[in-house]
Amino acid sequence: MDNRQKYIRNFCIVAHIDHGKSTLADRMLELTQTVAKRDMEEQILDSMDLERERGITIKLTPTRMKYNYKGHEYTLNLIDTPGHVDFTYEVSRSLASCEGAILVVDATQGVEAQTLSNVYLALENDLEIVPVINKVDLPSARVDDVIKEIEDSIGLPAKDAPLISAKEGINIDKVLEAVIENIPAPSGVEDAPLRALIFDSKYDNFKGAVCIIRVVDGSVKVGSKIKLIQTGKIFDVTEVGVFSPHAKKTDSLLAGDVGYLCASIKEVADAKVGGTFTDFDADVEPLAGYKQVVPVVFSGIFPIDSNQYEELKDALEKLKLNDSSLQVQPEVSQALGFGFRCGFLGLLHMEVITERIEREFNIEVITTAPNVNYKVYKTDGQVIEISNPANLPKAVEIDHMEEPYVNLHIYLPPEYVGAIMDLCQEKRATFLDMQYVDSKRVKLTYDMPLNEIIYDFFDQLKSRSKGYGSLDYEITDYKTSDLVKLDILLNNEICDALSLIVHKDKAYARGRSIAEKLKEVIPRQMFEVPVQACIGNKVIARETIKAYRKDVLAKCYGGDITRKRKLLEKQKEGKKKMRKIGSVELPSEAFLSILKTN
Amino acid sequence: MRSLYIHIPFCQQKCYYCDFCSFVCSDDTQQKYVDKLIEELKFKGTKEQLKSVFIGGGTPSCLSENLIAKIMTAVSTYFEINETTEITIECNPNSLNEQKLKAYKCAGINRLSLGVQSLNEKILKTIGRIHTCKEFYQIAPLIQKYFSNFNFDIMIGLPNQTNFDVVDTIKKLMQFSPTHISMYSLILEENTKLFNQVQNNEIKLPLNDDVVDQYIIGLNTLKEFGFYRYEISNFCKKGYESKHNLNYWECGEYYGVGVSAHSYLNNERFSNTNNLIDYINCKNFEPFFKEKLTSKELIEERIMLGLRTEKGLNISKLKQNLNYDILKEKGDVIQNLLDNKFVKIEENHLKICEDKFYVSNSIIEKLI
Numbered sequence: 001m002d003n004r005q006k007y008i009r010n011f012c013i014v015a016h017i018d019h020g021k022s023t024l025a026d027r028m029l030e031l032t033q034t035v036a037k038r039d040m041e042e043q044i045l046d047s048m049d050l051e052r053e054r055g056i057t058i059k060l061t062p063t064r065m066k067y068n069y070k071g072h073e074y075t076l077n078l079i080d081t082p083g084h085v086d087f088t089y090e091v092s093r094s095l096a097s098c099e100g101a102i103l104v105v106d107a108t109q110g111v112e113a114q115t116l117s118n119v120y121l122a123l124e125n126d127l128e129i130v131p132v133i134n135k136v137d138l139p140s141a142r143v144d145d146v147i148k149e150i151e152d153s154i155g156l157p158a159k160d161a162p163l164i165s166a167k168e169g170i171n172i173d174k175v176l177e178a179v180i181e182n183i184p185a186p187s188g189v190e191d192a193p194l195r196a197l198i199f200d201s202k203y204d205n206f207k208g209a210v211c212i213i214r215v216v217d218g219s220v221k222v223g224s225k226i227k228l229i230q231t232g233k234i235f236d237v238t239e240v241g242v243f244s245p246h247a248k249k250t251d252s253l254l255a256g257d258v259g260y261l262c263a264s265i266k267e268v269a270d271a272k273v274g275g276t277f278t279d280f281d282a283d284v285e286p287l288a289g290y291k292q293v294v295p296v297v298f299s300g301i302f303p304i305d306s307n308q309y310e311e312l313k314d315a316l317e318k319l320k321l322n323d324s325s326l327q328v329q330p331e332v333s334q335a336l337g338f339g340f341r342c343g344f345l346g347l348l349h350m351e352v353i354t355e356r357i358e359r360e361f362n363i364e365v366i367t368t369a370p371n372v373n374y375k376v377y378k379t380d381g382q383v384i385e386i387s388n389p390a391n392l393p394k395a396v397e398i399d400h401m402e403e404p405y406v407n408l409h410i411y412l413p414p415e416y417v418g419a420i421m422d423l424c425q426e427k428r429a430t431f432l433d434m435q436y437v438d439s440k441r442v443k444l445t446y447d448m449p450l451n452e453i454i455y456d457f458f459d460q461l462k463s464r465s466k467g468y469g470s471l472d473y474e475i476t477d478y479k480t481s482d483l484v485k486l487d488i489l490l491n492n493e494i495c496d497a498l499s500l501i502v503h504k505d506k507a508y509a510r511g512r513s514i515a516e517k518l519k520e521v522i523p524r525q526m527f528e529v530p531v532q533a534c535i536g537n538k539v540i541a542r543e544t545i546k547a548y549r550k551d552v553l554a555k556c557y558g559g560d561i562t563r564k565r566k567l568l569e570k571q572k573e574g575k576k577k578m579r580k581i582g583s584v585e586l587p588s589e590a591f592l593s594i595l596k597t598n
Numbered sequence: 599m600r601s602l603y604i605h606i607p608f609c610q611q612k613c614y615y616c617d618f619c620s621f622v623c624s625d626d627t628q629q630k631y632v633d634k635l636i637e638e639l640k641f642k643g644t645k646e647q648l649k650s651v652f653i654g655g656g657t658p659s660c661l662s663e664n665l666i667a668k669i670m671t672a673v674s675t676y677f678e679i680n681e682t683t684e685i686t687i688e689c690n691p692n693s694l695n696e697q698k699l700k701a702y703k704c705a706g707i708n709r710l711s712l713g714v715q716s717l718n719e720k721i722l723k724t725i726g727r728i729h730t731c732k733e734f735y736q737i738a739p740l741i742q743k744y745f746s747n748f749n750f751d752i753m754i755g756l757p758n759q760t761n762f763d764v765v766d767t768i769k770k771l772m773q774f775s776p777t778h779i780s781m782y783s784l785i786l787e788e789n790t791k792l793f794n795q796v797q798n799n800e801i802k803l804p805l806n807d808d809v810v811d812q813y814i815i816g817l818n819t820l821k822e823f824g825f826y827r828y829e830i831s832n833f834c835k836k837g838y839e840s841k842h843n844l845n846y847w848e849c850g851e852y853y854g855v856g857v858s859a860h861s862y863l864n865n866e867r868f869s870n871t872n873n874l875i876d877y878i879n880c881k882n883f884e885p886f887f888k889e890k891l892t893s894k895e896l897i898e899e900r901i902m903l904g905l906r907t908e909k910g911l912n913i914s915k916l917k918q919n920l921n922y923d924i925l926k927e928k929g930d931v932i933q934n935l936l937d938n939k940f941v942k943i944e945e946n947h948l949k950i951c952e953d954k955f956y957v958s959n960s961i962i963e964k965l966i
Contacts, residue, residue, distance in 0.1 A: 526960050527938065549810040550956045554785045555831055556906060558603055558846050559860040562867055562889060565899055572963045583934075 005186050005256040007072055009179050010214065011130075012079040012095060014122060015104035016112035016470075020134040024104055024166040024175070025063075025078060031172050032065035032076070034244050062097075062200075062212060062258045063245040069180050076179060077258040079199075095121055096288070097199045097214035097258060100128035100183030102175065103156075107133050107141035107163075110441065111149045112411060112470060119154055130178045131158045137165040145438060153437070186216075188255030193282035194218035194226065196253075196261075201271040203318045207239065207262040209271035210247075214258050216287055218279065221252035225280040226263060233270055234280045235263035271321065295327045295343025296404065296475060297350055297454050298387035300368035300497065301357070302339030304577050304588050308363050309338045315361035316340060319353060326353060331388070335497040335581050336366060336591075341388055344370075347454055366579070366588045368497045372450045375402040375478055389499040392485050395536055402478040403449050407432075410444040410461065412469040417442055419464040427452035428503060450475065451503070486511055488518070489532040493582040497591060511541040521590050524548035529584050599649035600863075601845045602677060604635065604669060605856030606658040607874060610693065614726035614795070617787035619858035619872055620656040627878070631857075632665045634878050636672040638855045638870075641883055643676025649850070650684040650842035653707075659689035663701035670705035679706065684841040686711055686749075691737045692729035699744040709840075710741055711749040711780075716756060717767040724757045724801065725784075726791065738774040747838060749778035754816060755809040756784055757792075757801045764812045768819045777838035781816050782831050783809050810956050828908045830955055847903045849896075865891045897922045898966040905962050910949025924948065924965070931964050 015021040029035045065076045079098060095101065101122045105111060122129055131150050136143055143163060150158040162174035188195075200212040213220075220226060224237045241249040242259040253259045265271045276286040303312045316328045327343030344350040347370065354367050373387045377399045386392055408429065410420060417434070421444070424431070429448035437443050453473065461469045484507050488498035498518075502510050511533030518531050522545055533541040556564055578585040608628055609620045623631075651673060658666065666687070673679060686709040687702055694712075702710070716722055717731050741748055750771050754764055771779070786793050786803065795801040804812070817827060825833040829847060832840065845852060854861040857877040860869040868885035871877050891899065897920050904911030917923050925932060932948070935941040940954045940961055950958050 526940065526957055548957060548960065550783075550806045550813075555780070555782050556846070556903070557843070558852055558854060558862065559858065559869065561846065561862075561899060561903070562860075565895065565902060568902060568959065568963050568966060569898070571959070572966060575963070 004190075004254065005188065008075045008077070008186055008256045009100070009183050010077045010079070010098045010186060010256070010258055011100040011102060011179055011183050012098045013102045013104055014115070014118040016106070016109070016115045019104050019106040019109065019112070019115070020166045021104050024102070024132070024134065024164070024172070027166050027169050027172045028065060028076075028078065028176065029063065029245060030169070031176065032067045034063065034065045062243050064242045064258065065244070067176050067180070069177060074180055075257075076176065079258065095125040095127060097197060098125075098127060099186060100130060100179065102179065103129050103131045103150075103154075104134050104166075105131065105146055105150060107135045107143050107146050108138050110142075110146050110438065111153050116153065116472075119156075128183045129156055130175075130182050131156055131161040132175055132178070133158075133161050133163050134166050136163040137168050137170060149438065186256030188215070188217045190217070190219065190255045192217040192255075193284050194220050194224070194277060194279045195284055195287055196220060196277040197287045198271060198273055198275045198277065201273055201321055203321050204262075207264075209265040209267075209321065210260050210262050211265070211271050211277075212258075212260050213253070213277065215253045215255055217255050217284075219252055219254040220261060220277070226261075226277045227280045227282070228270060229276045229278055229284070229286040230272065231270060231275075235265055235270075237261055237263045295325065295345060296372060296450060297344045297346055297370045298327075298341060298373065299344070299350060299370040300331055300333060300336065300339055300341050300366075300388070301354065302333065302336040302366045302368075302497075304364040304366055306337045311361065312340065312357065312363050312365065315357050315363055316342070318361075319356060323353075325349070333368075333390070333497045335495045335579055335586075336368070339366075343387070347458065364577075364588075366497075366591045368591055369500055370454045371501060372404050372454060374483065374501060377401065389485055389501045390496045392501065395485075400480055401483045403451055403481045403483060405447055405476050405479050406450050406453065406473040407476045408446045408448045408453070408471060408473040410446070410469055410471050411437070411441055412444070412465045413440055414442050416465040416469060417444065420444065420461065420469060423457075423460050423464055424448065427457060428505075447476070448473075449479075449481065449503070451501075484535050486514075487534045488514060489530075489534055490518075490522075490581045490584045490586070491529045492532075493584075495581045495586075497579075507535055508540050511535075515541040515543040518590060519543040519545055522584070522586060525584060527583075599647060599850075601650045601652070601842050601850065601852040602648050602673065603842075603852055603854040603856075603859055604651065604653045604658075604673075605854065605859040606653060606655040606661055606688075607631070607857050608655065608660055609657045609690075609728075610660055611726065611728045612791075613728075614724075614791040615784055615787070617790050618656065621874055623874075625662075627874070628661060628665065630878050631874070632661070632668060634880075635669060635856055638883055639669075639672045639676045642853055642855060642861075645676065645678055647678040647680070648673075648683050649845060650840075651679065651686070652842045653685075653687040655688050657690045657693055657713075658687050659698060660693040663698045666698075666707075667701060667705045670707065674706065681708075684709055686840070686842060688713065690729055691733040694737050694741075696740050696744075699740055703744050708745070709747045709749070710745045711751060711778075712737075712741065714750045714767070714771065715753045716759070716763060717770045718759070718763045721756050721759055721763065725753075742774050747777050749780060749834075749840070750776050751780045751782070752816075754781060754783050754812040755804055757803055759804060759812065761812055761815050764816045765819050768816060768823070772823050778832070778834040778840060779820060779825060780832050781813070781820075783813065813956060826908070827955075830906050830958060844907075847907050849900055849903055865896060867891065893920060896920055901965050902962050905948070905950055905958060905965070908949070910944070910947035913943070913946050913948055928965055935961060935964065 013021045013024060062077060062079045065078060067074050067076055103119060105115060133143055133146055135141055147158045150156050162171050162178055164171040164175060195217040196213040196215045198211045198213055201209050204210050220237060220240060222237055222240060225234060226237055227234045239249060239262040240253050240259060241247050247260065278284050303309055320326050320328060325345050329341045331339050331341040333339065350370060354365060357363050357365055371387050371389060373385055376384050376386055376393060378393060378397050379399045412420060424446050427448060429446040432447055433445040435443045461471060482504040483501050484504050486500045486502050486507050487494050515531045515533050524545055524547060526548055528547045529545040531543045531545060532539050575585060578587055607620045608623050611622060612620060685707045687707050688711045690713050714734055715727055719731050752767055786796060796803060820833045824835060827833050828839050832843060851863050852861060857870055857874050858872045860867060868888040871886040900916055901911055913924060939951055941948060941950055950961055
């Protein structure tokens with residue numbers, strides 16, 4: 001190892017949501033004077049509006065900091081990572097570019113489900129873990145218990161863990177020192193051919209794809225000819241730089257560095273996250289990427305204004321560029337027209353993508369009810385996988401179906417165990433285990449169909465545990481299940497975008513509540529509209545939306561005419577946003593409302 | 599021929615549901631206002647013969663009869679009126695008396711419109727009408743004595759109003775043989791006292807469905823008394839259609855004078871200021887709002903207004919005047935509406951079916 005790399009540390013921070021990860025990052029930026037205090041805004045690395053508003057980190061952000069320790073100047077590359085279960089994929093990407101991780105544990109909350117799964121990910125990646133106990137200034141902090149929890153549940157020595165308050169800026173220097181002392185320096189070969197891992201990328205209208213890379217071996221500078229090993233395509237590097245925390249051009253990036261490069265890469269697919277760049281004439285093995293994550297929740301996304309289809313397509317492609325966990329396929333719905341069926345890592349991921357489309361690209365969209373991937377065993381021996389209820393074969397052609405199950409862990413205070421056990425029971429879950437993590441926290445383990453989680457499970461968990469419950473799950477396997485397709489008919493026509501696949505035992509209740517909900521959200525039309533929920537030809541629930549009876553009985557004289565005309569024009573404009581199922585006009589809320597029928 | 603609208607923005611008290619341009623003012627202001635009105639009549643006057651004149655408000659009957667006479671003199675000086683010109687004045691039962699009725703008649707006014715709204719004392723109070731039922735019964739026979747052509751305004755959808763109230767009010771009005779009834783549903787406008795009361799749950803309005811019932815019951819009662827509907831909210835004995843109103847619905851041209859009054863001439867609609875002081879002090883009657891209608895807007899208005907009337911939209915006239923063949927442009931929509939019996943086509947007119955008048959907005963919106 002050369003001398004230069006000895007003074008570099010590449011690390012990330014893993015933590016459960018709300019344990020103070022982004023705040024700690026802020027403090028480190030301040031202490032190292034990477035950002036002047038006056039320019040500091042809260043959660044500076046969370047650059048998306050959405051991240052700041054929700055107080056979560058969605059995308060990973062690398063930042064270079066300088067810190068003097070024992071007479072040497074160290075370069076510390078911090079890669080901020082998301083905490084939510086849906087973004088495990090992003091976490092695994094950042095881990096692949098680090099040698100170590102700071103594990104932040106909230107002294108009042110202790111080790112949470114998500115903490116554990118991220119720690120295991122980090123350990124799998126051979127990362128050195130530096131535990132840090134945060135919020136020690138709070139009266140409810142229970143430092144000794146938490147140290148014991150870390151040692152017991154993770155098996156990590158924690159008695160020397162820095163005790164900090166990120167909010168108050170206490171002992172932040174201890175964290176940096178622990179990073180330098182405990183996390184190994186990178187050990188790449190500087191004069192070997194280039195090997196740089198793309199661990200994120202975003203699209204810039206002027207520069208093309210901006211690839212965020214970790215240089216493992218060799219070096220890259222402006223003018224270098226590089227090759228993406230996975231595709232063999234060759235590019236000329238136009239710009240390299242680092243983030244501190246804003247992009248800053250540099251001359252080159254060397255082994256051990258984290259930074260970005262631009263190379264006039266126009267095709268989104270050519271900057272695919274997980275790819276390895278090398279010198280154009282080199283013949284080296286690609287770097288191991290990281291665990292490719294499979295989407296588990298699927299839903300249709302359609303533009304409200306059908307003229308925006310092309311724009312939506314473009315938006316999804318750009319989002320895919322730095323979120324390769326997002327899966328996108330074109331889809332046509334009778335009710336909603338042209339759109340896309342998208343695969344997500346979870347419900348939050350789905351919400352975040354939808355909101356990003358609306359905010360960053362200004363496209364209003366309709367999202368259909370989320371579904372999981374089902375395996376359909378047909379009577380002719382064929383096995384197909386479907387994630388769109390509209391594609392389900394006829395009942396007579398189906399021998400049986402399987403749905404994905406998860407191993408679900410729920411963490412909560414003991415007083416809510418009863419309520420949550422009831423909830424799990426309602427959701428077709430099988431109880432597996434119950435453990436006291438400590439006197440204040442219980443871990444419940446269930447075997448449960450994923451289908452039930454993506455419906456309203458999370459909301460229910462939160463409300464029945466007064467917000468204290470949290471969950472974590474991993475897909476285990478597929479199991480045979482008695483599933484049926486529930487169709488919704490409006491004025492006797494099937495609305496394909498409202499169809500669902502549900503367990504037979506749940507179909508009646510679900511059908512009834514959807515019919516009731518639709519009656520509420522669909523405005524009365526000029527004629528009576530029957531709303532029916534059906535399984536095959538069998539009607540299991542029916543509501544009637546009465547005909548609209550009055551819209552104008554008022555006067556209309558000279559002074560009113562302009563106003564009246566404008567009102568009508570506006571009304572007509574509003575109707576354009578409605579979707580027509582046969583002759584029934586549906587507002588876009590109708591499609592969302594069936595997600596929340598309880 | 600064109601019409602003339604004269605706005606009198608004065609009331610003794612503002613009704614709780616009213617968002618019209620009206621004010622409670624001193625005699626001095628009223629005097630100044632009328633002087634300005636006369637100046638505007640002179641400014642806009644063309645000596646042309648008018649189809650109709652409508653003195654509306656506000657409450658024109660709260661002006662002294664001398665001022666009304668002055669206005670009428672100015673109208674006949676700067677425009678031409680004769681016995682075929684329909685000249686209407688809007689009145690309120692409690693500001694009217696025999697003296698005024700006589701004066702109106704002398705001034706050439708030949709039609710009177712009285713704001714009754716309801717003959718349920720409690721309802722009148724709730725909506726802030728200043729008059730009482732007793733005052734109506736005192737003035738109605740006198741109106742009959744001086745005028746042969748008069749209208750009563752009534753309202754439906756009022757707080758606590760029942761179907762019975764609607765029928766009862768109509769029957770009581772019929773004793774005085776009106777020639778015309780306007781039946782409006784209450785529209786809750788923002789910035790009115792009633793709006794706030796409803797927002798604060800102090801007052802409950804009838805549900806839309808109930809208002810439709812009131813409308814249908816009112817309509818049937820009026821029919822029994824020999825009235826026919828010629829526009830959504832307007833009913834009359836045959837031959838007593840208001841020329842002034844019809845002019846609006848047939849997209850005819852009109853002058854408007856007075857504060858907030860609208861004019862429509864040469865495909866251009868414009869209005870005066872809404873501010874009384876600004877109006878009284880204005881120099882050259884510069885329009886406050888002005889829009890030149892595009893051909894699309896002209897077509898839309900023609901459709902919107904035509905379909906409000908019983909006679910319907912004259913299809914060939916629309917094609918002739920505005921080069922718009924609605925049967926071709928909106929063929930599918932019309933066929934669908936015909937199939938579902940929302941509209942019908944009779945003698946070259948597209949009209950809304952009788953029992954679908956109360957959803958005319960939705961129908962019109964499909965056709966524009």
